[in-house]
Amino acid sequence: MAETQLANLLALLxxxxxxxxxxxxYEEQSRTWAVQANKxxxxxxxxxxxxxLSRVVSYANTTDLNIGIRCTGIGNATSRDILISLSAFKSFQFDPHEETVTFGSGHCWGEIDQKLEENAPGYASVSARCTYVGVGGSILHGGQSWLSSEYGLACDPKNLIDVQVVKMDGTNVWASEEPELLWALRGGGGGFGVATAFKMRVYKYPSSIFCGQIVYAPDALKDIARETAAFASRCSDAKMALHLYCLDMTAGTYAGxxxxxxxxxxxxxxxxxxxxRxxxxxxxxxxxxxxxxxTKTLNFRGVNQQFDASRAPFGKINTWAAGVTVPAVDENLILRAWDWYLALLKKDPKLVMGTYVLMEVMQKAVYQSLGFPSLVSAWPHTRNQHNLQLGTGVIPGSPESDALAYKAMAEGPYEIHPGHIGADYFLNFIENFIDLKKVK
Known part of the structure; x- marks a missing residue:
């Protein structure tokens, strides 16, 4: 039956x-960020x-075929039978009167940055903070941006105005015609239909941004922890942000x-x-x-291009991640994060190429632009202000390292942030150890 259903579906194209x-x-169209996720x-x-697309979705919904939807980018969207790629949906339109852009879901954010630079110079969107993230997955799961400390999440109603959706029965609507659907799409994930286009607000934004890495040896840890914690507690400037990394500074295996x-x-x-300065x-x-x-001085697009090298592990290693929100970035959190990082690498040096700790220091508007608690959108807003992201992985072929990596992600947030509870995960990182019923 499955072969017949597959043949019937392909006959629609x-x-x-x-x-x-x-x-x-095929490899580029089906690749997943984590090798082990690829079906x-x-x-x-x-x-x-x-x-x-409507014909495909309508028919697929009547079959027993395993179906996945991929908006491009670097996620783990996959399937055993049919993977529907939205890579052809590349439309883009800027409305200078409304100060909005309407764009297809097949873009990565770097493409949107480029098209804004070309068609709407001086404007920026509440986009991802790197070029290679797909627009669909990031918007539908919240969407954090350099602009978020000023304008909130990409999915917030003032930013995400409308979404064009092919529903499971094949009908095509703009979600504003169905308010409950639009509410769900504002941060509730991609399970409510196939998003084909987004209409978003854009903002006039500075074109001269001070940015870049400041690198330190490990013996600077205590100074970094003290000064970073002090900055996190005092800074309220919506145009400032900071990321603190613990990672392999030479790119290790990748650089030989x-x-x-x-x-x-x-x-x-x-x-x-x-x-x-x-x-x-x-x-x-x-x-x-x-x-x-x-550090450098760049425009908004240039800032996001600084992270292009981080795409290197895409489709090369078995990898897992955990992302949680935290109320504060203090000295103890930073010191525990560094100890956790070193301890994991000591347990298994093979994990060095895939292991990192990232602490994102942000302003309250990121998660509380709609107040708290808020039921204005589906995204689970939080009183917490900052992010703690963990990642680890290894070249395929080592079951023991895989098991350790998975265990490290399941336990790491609790070890680094003892106040962590299951409700504090953010939805860009969903692994089997997360109880989705607790996330809020």
């Missing part, structure tokens, strides 16, 4: 819409129009070098370079002994 394992583009679909289909655990701060100041900006970080200053 043209040969140009069908990608098989023998096709040269190697029998076929990837790339419908070129909403009408073709011996791993070198270290620390880095990525600073972001949209007030410009003069402010960024001042005592009101990040002078404190530059003054920490041993600091290596790699």
């Amino acid at each position: 043209t040969p140009a819409d069908i990608v098989t394992p023998e096709s040269p583009e 190697h679909p029998q076929v990837v289909v790339t419908p070129k129009s909403v009408e073709a 070098k011996e791993p070198k655990p270290g620390l880095a701060i990525f600073v972001y100041d949209a007030n410009g370079p003069e402010h960024g 001042s005592k009101d900006g990040f002078k404190w970080a530059l003054d920490i002994p041993g600091a290596v200053d790699l």
